[in-house]
Amino acid sequence: MAVFSRGFGARRRESDPELPPGQYLTEDFPVLSAGPTPRIDTADWSFSITTESGAVTTWSWDELMALPIEDVHTDIHCVTRWSKLGTSWRGVSLDTLFADIDTSDAYTMIESYGGYTTNVPLEDLLDGKAWIAFEFDGEPLDPEHGGPARLLVPHLYFWKSAKWVHGIRMHSDDDPGFWEQNGYNMYGDPWKEQRYW
Amino acid sequence: MAIVAGWLVGTVARAMRVTPQGRILVLDVPEWPGNLAGQHLDLRLTAEDGYQAVRSYSIASFGEGTSVELAVDMLPDGEVSPYLVEDVEPGDMLEVRGPLGNFFVWRDSQTEPVQLIAGGSGIVPLVSIARAHRAAASTAKFRMLYSVRAPEDAYYASELAELVDDSFALDWVYTRTAPEGFARTAGRITRADIEASTLPVADNPLVYVCGPTGFVEAVARILVDLGHPAERIKTERFGGK
Numbered sequence: 001m002a003v004f005s006r007g008f009g010a011r012r013r014e015s016d017p018e019l020p021p022g023q024y025l026t027e028d029f030p031v032l033s034a035g036p037t038p039r040i041d042t043a044d045w046s047f048s049i050t051t052e053s054g055a056v057t058t059w060s061w062d063e064l065m066a067l068p069i070e071d072v073h074t075d076i077h078c079v080t081r082w083s084k085l086g087t088s089w090r091g092v093s094l095d096t097l098f099a100d101i102d103t104s105d106a107y108t109m110i111e112s113y114g115g116y117t118t119n120v121p122l123e124d125l126l127d128g129k130a131w132i133a134f135e136f137d138g139e140p141l142d143p144e145h146g147g148p149a150r151l152l153v154p155h156l157y158f159w160k161s162a163k164w165v166h167g168i169r170m171h172s173d174d175d176p177g178f179w180e181q182n183g184y185n186m187y188g189d190p191w192k193e194q195r196y197w
Numbered sequence: 198m199a200i201v202a203g204w205l206v207g208t209v210a211r212a213m214r215v216t217p218q219g220r221i222l223v224l225d226v227p228e229w230p231g232n233l234a235g236q237h238l239d240l241r242l243t244a245e246d247g248y249q250a251v252r253s254y255s256i257a258s259f260g261e262g263t264s265v266e267l268a269v270d271m272l273p274d275g276e277v278s279p280y281l282v283e284d285v286e287p288g289d290m291l292e293v294r295g296p297l298g299n300f301f302v303w304r305d306s307q308t309e310p311v312q313l314i315a316g317g318s319g320i321v322p323l324v325s326i327a328r329a330h331r332a333a334a335s336t337a338k339f340r341m342l343y344s345v346r347a348p349e350d351a352y353y354a355s356e357l358a359e360l361v362d363d364s365f366a367l368d369w370v371y372t373r374t375a376p377e378g379f380a381r382t383a384g385r386i387t388r389a390d391i392e393a394s395t396l397p398v399a400d401n402p403l404v405y406v407c408g409p410t411g412f413v414e415a416v417a418r419i420l421v422d423l424g425h426p427a428e429r430i431k432t433e434r435f436g437g438k
Binding site: 031 | 206239242243244245246248249250251252253275276279280284285286289290291292297298299300301410414417418420421427428430431432434435436
């Protein structure tokens, strides 16, 4: 039986069919991070993919900028229940970065400056579903939002879109990352409300 | 303590207006499994026509028991917080889910020094941690720095004052209006405040910072600049930037 909260609903927001269940629309861009914001100069920045053979492929900032850059318009959904619709990003597709990577592992661990990690199946990073993003709304990505570059994998809850991304390590198993060890779902599909354990 | 799947029915047991903008709510949740100090929950409201809204709130209470305490600050254009601050009354029903989050927590098995730094309603999970510290008669060295706009905006001011003892120190920052006779001029928290009123790097404290995004960003940056290792600083932020 449903529990009704007496008199609630007078200030309700317009419901929006583009919002996944349990989400509300925000015009802000809230910040959620477990620790201090790392400050990384693009001169010191690098991004690597490490495979099960131990092979490491590394891009400097300039090498990343020399790759094809895509404009991405997408909705984003945070597990803390805010969503933003129609956000604008620029970044390099993970398809481009994985083009010459030889791996048979099905899972990845995303690793960030500052020690954050999150696990994502490889198939969720490919076929136009994920980017290394470095611009938001036409501006360089703020450090608070993950700059100089963050993973953008917008079809999953936004904690999967790791800020301050530093590399991807291939895993044969779906091992839990930081929030996944601290109460949050292994996969995080907002349309299925996969929020918690 | 396991996370309970699904929504639990809660009844408002007490609602106390404690600041111009905020209220403390005590919920009676018969199936609540208990929670660690510092955890949060999701709270769901359902209108009579079925419309629902869910928000996350930190929990001020801790441990076993079915009485769950929240402190809610009213956001000017919010839809849930004004209801909780202005409208809800004892006897009204709502639903909660949790407890949630296993990172921004303190367990009484922890023995290292702890620095708590709160901005505004960011005090809620830190009150929970301070209460747990007292309840465990922990001798871990605790210090709290609480930044509020003005004295009347402080949650739990008298309770926090009563917690002060050999292992719990309390310091205040007032950003707009300081009480008469307070040595520090009102203004936003600075590096000098952190240096003067928090545990030094040499103590290697674990630092918990909770508050609005701008506050947490500023404080965390100062802490790192002072030499606190980033991995010793736990943050919880709310609101946009």
